Structure formats: C-alpha cells, structure tokens
Amino acid sequence: MIMNIKELIANDRFAKYNGIELIDVSAGSATAKMVIGPNHLNGVGIVQGGAIYTLADLALAAASNSHEVTAIGLTSNITYFKAEKSGILFAAAREISLRRTVATYQVDVTNQNNELVASFQGTVYRKP
Amino acid sequence: MIMNIKELIANDRFAKYNGIELIDVSAGSATAKMVIGPNHLNGVGIVQGGAIYTLADLALAAASNSHEVTAIGLTSNITYFKAEKSGILFAAAREISLRRTVATYQVDVTNQNNELVASFQGTVYRKP
Amino acid sequence: MIMNIKELIANDRFAKYNGIELIDVSAGSATAKMVIGPNHLNGVGIVQGGAIYTLADLALAAASNSHEVTAIGLTSNITYFKAEKSGILFAAAREISLRRTVATYQVDVTNQNNELVASFQGTVYRKP
Amino acid sequence: MIMNIKELIANDRFAKYNGIELIDVSAGSATAKMVIGPNHLNGVGIVQGGAIYTLADLALAAASNSHEVTAIGLTSNITYFKAEKSGILFAAAREISLRRTVATYQVDVTNQNNELVASFQGTVYRKP
Numbered sequence: 357m358i359m360n361i362k363e364l365i366a367n368d369r370f371a372k373y374n375g376i377e378l379i380d381v382s383a384g385s386a387t388a389k390m391v392i393g394p395n396h397l398n399g400v401g402i403v404q405g406g407a408i409y410t411l412a413d414l415a416l417a418a419a420s421n422s423h424e425v426t427a428i429g430l431t432s433n434i435t436y437f438k439a440e441k442s443g444i445l446f447a448a449a450r451e452i453s454l455r456r457t458v459a460t461y462q463v464d465v466t467n468q469n470n471e472l473v474a475s476f477q478g479t480v481y482r483k484p
Numbered sequence: 485m486i487m488n489i490k491e492l493i494a495n496d497r498f499a500k501y502n503g504i505e506l507i508d509v510s511a512g513s514a515t516a517k518m519v520i521g522p523n524h525l526n527g528v529g530i531v532q533g534g535a536i537y538t539l540a541d542l543a544l545a546a547a548s549n550s551h552e553v554t555a556i557g558l559t560s561n562i563t564y565f566k567a568e569k570s571g572i573l574f575a576a577a578r579e580i581s582l583r584r585t586v587a588t589y590q591v592d593v594t595n596q597n598n599e600l601v602a603s604f605q606g607t608v609y610r611k612p
Numbered sequence: 613m614i615m616n617i618k619e620l621i622a623n624d625r626f627a628k629y630n631g632i633e634l635i636d637v638s639a640g641s642a643t644a645k646m647v648i649g650p651n652h653l654n655g656v657g658i659v660q661g662g663a664i665y666t667l668a669d670l671a672l673a674a675a676s677n678s679h680e681v682t683a684i685g686l687t688s689n690i691t692y693f694k695a696e697k698s699g700i701l702f703a704a705a706r707e708i709s710l711r712r713t714v715a716t717y718q719v720d721v722t723n724q725n726n727e728l729v730a731s732f733q734g735t736v737y738r739k740p
Numbered sequence: 741m742i743m744n745i746k747e748l749i750a751n752d753r754f755a756k757y758n759g760i761e762l763i764d765v766s767a768g769s770a771t772a773k774m775v776i777g778p779n780h781l782n783g784v785g786i787v788q789g790g791a792i793y794t795l796a797d798l799a800l801a802a803a804s805n806s807h808e809v810t811a812i813g814l815t816s817n818i819t820y821f822k823a824e825k826s827g828i829l830f831a832a833a834r835e836i837s838l839r840r841t842v843a844t845y846q847v848d849v850t851n852q853n854n855e856l857v858a859s860f861q862g863t864v865y866r867k868p
Contacts, residue, residue, distance in 0.1 A: 369525050370535050404496065404538070406534060407538075409534055409538070429564055430564060430714060431564070431716075460687075460819050460821070475837075477859065561733070625779050670790070682784075
C-alpha cells in the first residue's frame with residue numbers, strides 16, 4: 357500500500373517539476389520536503405505562497421491516500437507566519453479526523469531551524 | 485503604478501516557471517491565466533491543487549498590490565469543485581474589503597467554458 | 613419541501629434563543645435576519661463573532677437543506693470587515709457548487725445599509 | 741492583566757447568555773467550557789455549529805487578549821468532526837504565531853471524553 361502512495365506521489369508531475377519530494381509516509385501521516393531555489397521565489401524575492409501551499413498539499417495527498425482509499429482534496433486553508441528566502445522547508449501532515457467519506461489533516465510547514473513558517477489544514481473526500 | 489504591479493508579477497519566478505501569467509489588473513482586481521500542460525498534473529492525471537492555488541494566489545497578489553501599498557498574503561482558503569485535465573484556467577480576483585492594514589479578496593477560478601473550478605478567498609496584510 | 617426546511621429552522625433552538633430568524637428560502641438560497649440586541653454583544657460592546665457566525669450558519673443550513681437531501685455542516689470560514697453595535701444584520705446564502713455528496717455556499721452578511729459586515733463560506737456533507 | 745481579560749470575558753454578554761464560561765487563561769492560551777443544554781441544539785437535535793463556534797471564539801478572544809494588547813477577530817475557520825447532543829464541551833486555545841500586528845491560534849474543541857469535536861483556527865488583528 358505504501359508503495360502505491362509513493363508511486364502516486366512520484367507521478368505527481370507538478371510537485372516533481374517544482375522540486376518537492378515525499379520523504380516519509382505512514383498510515384495517516386506524511387512528510388514532504390522542498391529545498392528552496394530561485395524558481396520558488398515571488399516578485400519580492402521570498403518563497404511564493406503557492407510553493408508553500410503545494411508542499412503542504414503534497415504531504416496532505418500522501419497522508420490522506422495512506423488508507424487504501426482514494427482521497428481527493430475538497431477544501432483547505434493556509435496561514436503564513438514567516439517569509440523565507442533560502443534553506444529547506446518541510447511539511448508534516450497528521451490526521452486529526454478520519455471518517456468514512458471525509459478526513460481532515462493538519463499540516464505544519466517548518467524551516468530547517470524547526471520554526472513554523474505556515475499552518476495548513478485540509479479536508480479530503482474519500483471515494484467509497 | 486500598474487506598471488509596477490506588472491513588473492512585480494513579471495518577476496514572480498514561481499508563477500512564470502509554472503506558466504501562469506497576469507492578463508489584466510486594475511485598482512482592486514486582476515485576472516490571471518494558466519494553459520494546462522503536463523507539468524500541472526498530479527499523480528492521477530488531474531490539475532494539482534497547488535497549481536490552481538498558485539494561479540489564484542497570483543491574481544490575489546496583483547489585485548492586492550494595485551493600491552500603491554505593499555500587500556503580503558496572510559491567510560487564504562480554497563475549495564475545489566471540478567477536476568480539470570486540459571484546457572485553460574482563469575483566476576479573477578476582486579476586492580471585497582479594503583481597510584488600512586488588511587484587505588480581503590474573492591478569487592473565482594474558472595475553465596474556458598466559464599465553469600467554476602474553485603473558489604479562493606484571501607486576506608492580505610498591508611504595510612503602512 | 614420548503615415547509616420542511618422552515619420547520620427544521622423553526623426548531624433550531626439555538627438560533628431562536630438568539631433572535632435569529634429565517635426570512636426567505638428557495639432552492640439553493642436563503643436569507644436570515646438578526647435584530648442586534650444587548651445579548652449579541654461581546655465584552656467591548658460590539659456584536660460577538662459567534663453571533664454573526666450563527667446568523668450566517670442558519671442561512672447556510674436553510675439553503676443547503678433546500679434540495680430534499682439532508683445536509684450537515686462540514687467546514688466553514690468567516691472573515692470580519694466591520695464592527696456593528698446596533699441595527700439589523702442580514703445573511704444571504706447562495707449555492708456556488710452542488711455535487712452529489714458535497715455542496716458549497718457563499719454567505720454575505722450585511723447591515724441595514726447594505727454594507728458588507730462579514731463574508732462566510734461553508735461546505736456541507738449531503739447524506740446519500 | 742489576566743484580571744482584565746477575565747473582566748473582558750465576563751462582560752461578553754453573548755457568551756454568558758449562551759452559558760459559555762472561561763475556565764482558564766494564561767499568556768497565549770485559554771480554555772472555555774459549555775455544558776450542553778436544550779438551547780444549544782439545532783433543528784435535528786444536535787449542538788448547533790454556531791454554539792460550537794462561539795465556544796471556540798471565546799477561547800480565542802481570551803488567549804489573544806492575554807498580552808496587554810487589544811486583539812480583534814479577523815478571520816477564522818472551523819471543521820466539525822462529531823455531532824454532540826449532551827454533555828460538556830471544552831475549547832482549548834493555544835498560540836501558534838504571535839507577531840506585532842497579527843496573531844494566530846489553534847483551538848481544539850473536545851467533549852468530556854476528550855474526543856475531538858471540532859478544530860478551529862483564528863487569526864486576530866492586534867491594535868498597535
């Protein structure tokens with residue numbers, strides 16, 4: 357099963373194209389990583405919100421698809437706390453609610469000094 | 485002023501790298517566009533949530549920086565309605581509240597048939 | 613059908629206890645009203661966020677239960693724009709997406725001068 | 741200082757009218773409590789979303805006003821996991837980010853068996 361998630365994530369071309377990789381996944385949780393490069397920056401030279409969101413969303417996708425049921429993103433929110441220009445970002449997703457057709461995950465995005473950069477919460481729809 | 489926004493957005497390397505472009509901006513509103521390509525897809529072959537979010541976020545950035553005050557993303561939420569595999573996506577941002585230090589924007593993401601693909605709402609912090 | 617919604621809402625003791633009433637409902641939309649009184653105020657004398665949220669949530673409940681399918685709140689967000697101390701608040705809900713098992717509504721909360729007080733967006737789960 | 745917060749909360753007429761009370765507050769965190777009664781229920785006999793939101797919002801108000809700076813709610817989101825009909829609900833707020841003009845809090849709402857009923861996240865504006 358975990359193999360399949362890894363394949364699902366490995367086939368995520370948007371994540372791969374943007375240098376985002378899955379580094380860990382287990383039942384209900386996952387961690388993704390992004391080494392900040394020039395292509396992640398916005399017009400004022402800090403990491404674009406979309407890059408941080410995508411990193412968090414990949415962790416969500418892996419965590420929510422870890423139960424042998426296909427899960428698709430329904431709704432999510434993100435709040436930004438720190439602007440980053442370089443270094444490494446990590447997104448750690450953990451399940452806070454699992455029901456038959458919906459599940460919710462908290463994803464903390466941190467930098468290499470373990471400072472909180474953003475908080476993301478996502479709810480997925482689980483295909484019966 | 486609008487010239488400066490266009491430069492700000494033109495310098496957004498993450499958006500440019502992902503094929504997202506600004507097509508219109510005026511005081512408090514903006515429209516961005518993304519022609520869906522293979523690098524926008526996720527592991528199951530539909531447009532990745534992060535790509536849709538980034539498109540919406542670029543429209544937010546342009547609309548919120550259209551008032552000669554620097555605006556930075558504080559928090560946002562997105563809800564997905566339709567999965568897309570090809571075609572063109574548009575994100576239209578409009579201001580729903582403007583105060584001295586915060587402002588909020590509604591961004592509708594539609595496909596080329598003008599069907600709603602996602603709804604995004606973002607609040608920015610405006611630097612005094 | 614609309615009769616049943618009106619009963620459902622009329623039986624909402626929390627809304628009734630707080631002076632919130634449904635004034636209109638049709639397929640996919642609804643409007644609720646609250647005349648601001650002393651019991652709606654918080655410690656600094658403005659309408660409590662929870663009162664505004666409850667008003668919006670009642671409009672959501674009516675609009676989302678207008679299709680002969682039971683709908684229950686899954687997730688919602690609210691952003692506040694104006695502090696009110698007296699007068700009348702209205703919440704107008706409209707459907708922006710309807711699918712088999714989930715639906716999403718935008719609810720605008722306005723005062724008696726038709727100024728936007730808050731924006732609420734809610735997603736419901738529809739029982740098959 | 742904490743005395744002042746307690747007064748601020750004690751003067752919250754909406755919370756008091758709905759049987760919500762603050763049971764603990766310290767710098768950056770707070771806990772509120774609500775004993776479920778008939779007036780908290782909606783039309784199908786479960787606790788109304790607005791009641792749960794108000795409970796969480798009161799914990800947010802106490803936690804965010806614990807730093808000798810006035811904080812007002814800007815935006816928040818809530819996701820519901822469990823329907824409750826009776827018993828006691830608790831809302832525990834903790835600060836996840838504190839900056840000069842904005843701060844963000846995670847509020848977990850649990851029942852008397854310590855099961856997660858809802859997750860709330862709120863961002864406040866801090867008056868300089």
